[in-house]
Amino acid sequence: MSRDQDAILDEIFETLAALAPEIRASLPGRRVKSDETNPSGETRLEADAYADELIEEALGGIDGVGTYASEEQAEPIDVGSGDVSIACDPLDGSSNIKPNSPMGTIIAVYEGDLPASGDELLASGFILFGPILTMDIARDGRVTEAIVEDGEIDVINDDVTIPDEPTVYSMGGRVPDWTEGFAAFIEEVEQEYKLRYGGAMVADVNQVLTYGGSFSYPALKSAENGKLRLQFEGIPMAYIVECAGGVSSDGTESILDVDPERFHQRVPVHLGNEELIDTVEAKLAAHD
Known part of the structure; x- marks a missing residue:
């Protein structure tokens, strides 16, 4: 630069x-x-x-x-x-x-x-x-x-890093609107981690940065690209999490690799520790 x-x-x-x-x-x-x-x-x-x-x-x-x-x-x-x-x-x-x-x-x-x-x-x-x-x-x-x-x-x-041992999870969207794959992911993580969801992405992602865990606003039955916007929320928050040692995904690949096609384009968002994002990708693939 x-x-x-x-x-x-x-x-x-x-x-x-x-x-x-x-x-x-x-x-x-x-x-x-x-x-x-x-x-x-x-x-x-x-x-x-x-x-x-x-x-x-x-x-x-x-x-x-x-x-x-x-x-x-x-x-x-x-x-x-x-x-x-x-x-x-x-x-x-x-x-x-x-x-x-x-x-x-x-x-x-x-x-x-x-x-x-x-x-x-x-x-x-x-x-x-x-x-x-x-x-x-x-x-x-x-x-x-x-x-x-x-x-x-x-x-x-000066060097924020996601803790190695995750403890929290959060997710958006109404439960009846979740896909089978995402519902399977939540069923697994809720057995081990604490639910923290406040309705503001910045606050929920900051919980992940502080305690380790995952944040998701997934693809929904009624909205295959979810709610969050690629330019304003997806890419910037994915970069923060990845720079802190975490992983981002739209369900299949890093959000930083998603091709921008429209200004207000939406994208499914999964952010957090690698093991949890690997799990959500696997659950989504198994129920595709």
């Missing part, structure tokens, strides 16, 4: 950290639904729209960033002349605002145009709005975890 791209990445994550306290402070007054839906047909909260506008304005103004895209918008937006593209989920798990549960922001930084594959990913990260405001950044094959205080990044772990 060139020196210029290093500087761009530094500024992107520093800017996002600076925005985090403002996004968090804005949530109490924006818990209501807006009159709009996003391109995936989901009703937007006022908090979704506010976070999206805030992040677009700040990151789009960085020299070197040419494109800003979010799952709240139909198409990528040209914001400059650079060759770096940002794909963002401004408020992952925003439905958790009403019950006051954790949520976060996911960001992926790609080289070139969108949609892009894992090969074009330069870095990714997430902010977790939990009891503590934290940020995880995957870059150059390594994951760092930081506390964000007063908009500043304070690194507390």
